[in-house]
Amino acid sequence: MDAPFQRILVGLSLTALDKGLIQYASMIAGWGKVKVIDFLHVLPESSAALRESSLPLVSHGEAVQQVQNQVQDAFGPVPEGCRLSFQVSRGTRIDSLLEFSANHETDLILVGHRKSRSGRRSLAKRLAMKAPCSVWMVPEDSPVRIRRILAPVDFSRFSADALQVATALGSLANIVECLALHVYFNEATITYDEYDEVLRGKEVATFSKFIAPINLHGVELNSLFLEGFNVAKTIVTTCQEKSADLIVMGTRGRSRSAAILLGSETEHTITETSVPILAVKHFGSRMNLLQALLDKKFRARTEDHFGSLL
Numbered sequence: 001m002d003a004p005f006q007r008i009l010v011g012l013s014l015t016a017l018d019k020g021l022i023q024y025a026s027m028i029a030g031w032g033k034v035k036v037i038d039f040l041h042v043l044p045e046s047s048a049a050l051r052e053s054s055l056p057l058v059s060h061g062e063a064v065q066q067v068q069n070q071v072q073d074a075f076g077p078v079p080e081g082c083r084l085s086f087q088v089s090r091g092t093r094i095d096s097l098l099e100f101s102a103n104h105e106t107d108l109i110l111v112g113h114r115k116s117r118s119g120r121r122s123l124a125k126r127l128a129m130k131a132p133c134s135v136w137m138v139p140e141d142s143p144v145r146i147r148r149i150l151a152p153v154d155f156s157r158f159s160a161d162a163l164q165v166a167t168a169l170g171s172l173a174n175i176v177e178c179l180a181l182h183v184y185f186n187e188a189t190i191t192y193d194e195y196d197e198v199l200r201g202k203e204v205a206t207f208s209k210f211i212a213p214i215n216l217h218g219v220e221l222n223s224l225f226l227e228g229f230n231v232a233k234t235i236v237t238t239c240q241e242k243s244a245d246l247i248v249m250g251t252r253g254r255s256r257s258a259a260i261l262l263g264s265e266t267e268h269t270i271t272e273t274s275v276p277i278l279a280v281k282h283f284g285s286r287m288n289l290l291q292a293l294l295d296k297k298f299r300a301r302t303e304d305h306f307g308s309l310l
Contacts, residue, residue, distance in 0.1 A: 005033070024144050025110055124277075152181045180223045
């Protein structure tokens with residue numbers, strides 16, 4: 001876990017939004033552990049889709065050159081041991097990003113979000129639901145820095161994974177502090193897979209037991225226990241109050257097919273947050289993504305689920 005992400009896929013739109021996203025990717029590469037960064041732009045698959053996108057008509061070769069020029073202008077010096085690649089595909093953006101990440105064993109997909117778009121963040125949510133790797137969403141105009149990380153935990157193995165990734169990143173970025181936040185949202189007993197009971201007033205003891213086996217990478221970890229009936233809003237509010245630069249949360253699954261589905265609180269936080277959020281894919285939850293995409297029943301279930309949210 002010293003190098004949680006070695007191959008990163010960055011989805012580009014060939015708009016002004018890309019500059020901040022490319023600089024963010026450069027920051028991550030500057031930590032010295034990334035081996036490959038693939039920059040991918042997806043051309044519309046039809047003339048009708050092209051008209052809707054308001055993008056000029058360009059050839060594949062011209063688009064590749066535009067991607068390369070844009071990255072070279074914004075990325076800065078390429079760290080030793082890191083390679084940049086410039087890719088262009090044609091089709092729908094989400095399917096192209098998913099297919100590329102599956103075929104190239106991507107560890108992380110990095111995507112932006114425009115302020116002018118709706119707050120539903122459908123691309124980030126769908127990617128985090130379906131991708132075989134972690135997804136990092138960077139809202140437009142996010143500062144290119146990480147000084148403090150907020151890692152919400154619910155004492156499950158999924159949040160343990162996320163906390164381990166958060167501290168690994170914190171060690172690489174030399175952050176000031178990592179905050180582990182537990183939101184207590186029920187007056188009754190809360191039950192988790194790993195703990196039969198977490199009673200109110202015993203969170204500190206439970207937290208000590210929870211972090212005992214986790215590699216914290218020498219990062220200063222402070223715990224915070226808050227009560228809130230809306231967990232996502234409590235996470236976002238705490239992030240703002242504590243001046244955190246990044247939220248790191250786990251994804252959750254209960255079966256082979258559900259292993260690539262988001263946990264509801266992670267999904268809601270992606271929608272609510274104005275700071276970057278990293279949705280960490282649970283270790284060992286990879287499944288054959290291309291089989292999943294070709295499984296019409298699976299795809300229908302996931303599309304129906306998200307259709308009700310968009």
